[in-house]
Amino acid sequence: MLYSPKRTLKRLERPTPDRPDGAWSALGVGEKLSLVAVAVTVLVALVGPALMPYSAIIPSGEQLLPPLSPGHVLGTDVLGMDMATRLVAGMQRSLFAAVVVTLISAAIGTLIGVVAGFKGGWLDSALMRFTDLFLAFPAMIIAMAIAAAIGQSLGSAMVGIIVVWWPLYARLVRGEVRRAAALPHVQAARVAGVGGWKLLWRHVVPAVTPTVVVTASLDIGAVVMTLAALSFIGLGTPAPAPELGRMASDGMKYFLNAWWVAVLPSLAIGLLAFVFNYAGDALRVMLRRTGV
């Protein structure tokens, strides 16, 4: 009998080719719109202030001009500063602060959560009780105390929010790591000999990443709101710097005869929060699509 080379004998099975439709095409129309909205918002916040003809902190027209006035599309405030300019500048500030706060909170919380969830035992207990300590206090009060203690500035408001924000990530990530570590594929990898940090990094953490990313994107909206709330009660950026919460609070005094001074900044806050919340869901769909 002839010995045939095995290549010619083989009728092997191949994997189904990569889905031609990537993560983007997995999205519905609304979800695509939400991502476009985020892109537009970020773009406006980034380059908007530079394109505006006026300064955000120097009066440029008559006081309390209503929206659609010539030269001032969204009117002016009580000092005669252009509302549109201040709103765009305020969005830039809020967005920057919110992104920084969210990233730092997520980083601290993820680190502590991963260690606690993966190591378990006394380290887990110690880290989680430490986390509970921060969770036990009302967030706004701590943030106010910190902002009040180290002085009134955007930076101190951000520090205050980070201090109360990271425990949420620590909790979330610890739970997710514990869940992921119990998944069959982690056990299978353990049986194959993978252990320690390699196991954590290759087989556990990728299962946790989507949750953290989606939560963070949803949180950007919430942090914008919290920052605005702190500013609203006078603990954020000092005047006259354009800060949306501060603008809303200052505008309240003129609410009855100049509604736009308070309402427009509030709408801008709402817009930021809404756009990021909405995009969080799209992000969830995209990440799920990529196989986690």
Added chain:
Amino acid sequence: MAEPIVLTVSDLTVTYRGRGRVVTAVQDVSLSIAAGRCLGLVGESGSGKSTIGAAVQGIIAADGSAHATGRISIAGRDLTPITDPAWAQVRGRDVTSVFQDPMRSLDPTMTIGRMLNRYTGSAEASVAALERVQIRRAGEVLKKYPHQLSGGMRQRVMIALALAPQPRLLVADEPTTALDVSVQAEVLSVLRESIEGAGCAVLFVTHDLGVARHMCDDIAVMKDGLVVETGAADDVIARPEDAYTQRLMASRITLTTDRMRPVGAPEPAVVASMRDVLADQGRPGDDVADAWGAGDLEWERFMGRTAAVGAATGLSDVRLVEHVTRPSLAVNEVDKTYWSRVKGRKVGNHVLKNVSFEIGYREAVALVGESGSGKSTLLRIAAGIENPDSGSVDSQGVAGEGTQVIFQDAGASLTPWRTVEELLRERIEHTTTGAGMSRAQMRALALSTLELVGLDESVLAARPTQLSGGQQQRVAIARAVVVPPSVLLCDEPTSALDVSVACSVLNLINLLRHSLGISVMFVTHDLAAARLIADRVLVMTGGEIVETVGAERLAQDITTDYGRRLVDAVLA
């Protein structure tokens, strides 16, 4: 005696529209069932059988994701395949259902009595309804909530609930698949008797031809959305005409299946693996498909170590070791208790009681037992995933490295974001064999192992999510044997698979076992599969090994109660 036709389905076509893709689940299916008859809809996953089940229950949602043409007529009433308001008059009255998982389909907030009384009207009638499904002490059961009952009891309650409104048509969708094997037979006979008493038409959806023969008068075999064969149950089973039905029948394994030869019809992928093995041993293998088809291909022929793996592991002379005294796996007096807190008190669950056994070199042992018998814990301890409270496990056999596991859900056991190459390399890296290997050497070893399990080079770069269920199972097997272990532990590797895929997995395990000379511990509750792989079968109950039986005459030799029930559960 011509009974009136209760269900007529004509020219039913159902397509699902996913994100950008259209899938035809059912195509031009027509069928009818007369009162008092039971039609079995048999097919593997994706054949469209459940879609038909859903259509005749009026539960295909009208949310635009499904599109259907054709007509359904139930007890003289014309209905649309996609649900609409007219269905509200039919569902739960003329058509009722028994679903796969009774825990999820019974309302957890209601007592059994409250659910039943809605249909029967009185507690006495409810007791009678429960007695009809052979529930003893029905009065007590009425006061219980679903979670207080066992799986078999819950499914009986489900049957009682489904028959209480005196439906014209009962749809049973895999009603015993989620139950422990040993109670499946009982529940099926309860169902059989109840529907005979009720006189309604029954659409019985199942993947199991044996169950279908046991339950049904007629059978319709489905594949890829089409009905490929219909007829009286006995005719279809005894004289299948369609090639697919024949293959399905050939894939069925029973307690009398020949253990010495591959099961089922010759399969290209397994045949390719066989030729690969023979080629590596320097022997011709052109005739294996024919020999298999003719029924004279014996596993004996593949005995010996393949050259590629042998060279890689440096163990090519192992087959010369004829008198091996050292067992591949020795489990010595292993004891394990799980502790939990119930109302502040520590409660122990003694899952393993001083268990000892050995698996010899090249031997295959099956461990059978019901859920909770401790067999899975024993496997996890043998695999080193868990530690025993006392006792020891020794897996330093004469050949191979440590233990490897093939898990029940192969898809879930492969990390979804790692490529197949990365997954295989991880195993190689962490063995003494692979310690000094370069990337290229590991790749070559991974590739030759993939070919051994009938997979192509292109699988190396794929992620598990891109593979079919059968392919995933083979990748899992490849990872387990890429560096041959001393013992291969198999945790119900076939119970989640379609019969034809299960068949090829069993063939593959047998092929690898013979060609690589590895020992196997096979944990299962399917006695037929256990017998096919194992030389010896250990029966476990309550954390102890209660019986050891040779595989060949398993059905005759097994004596324990639980063992006998397992034998009965294998419907021939």
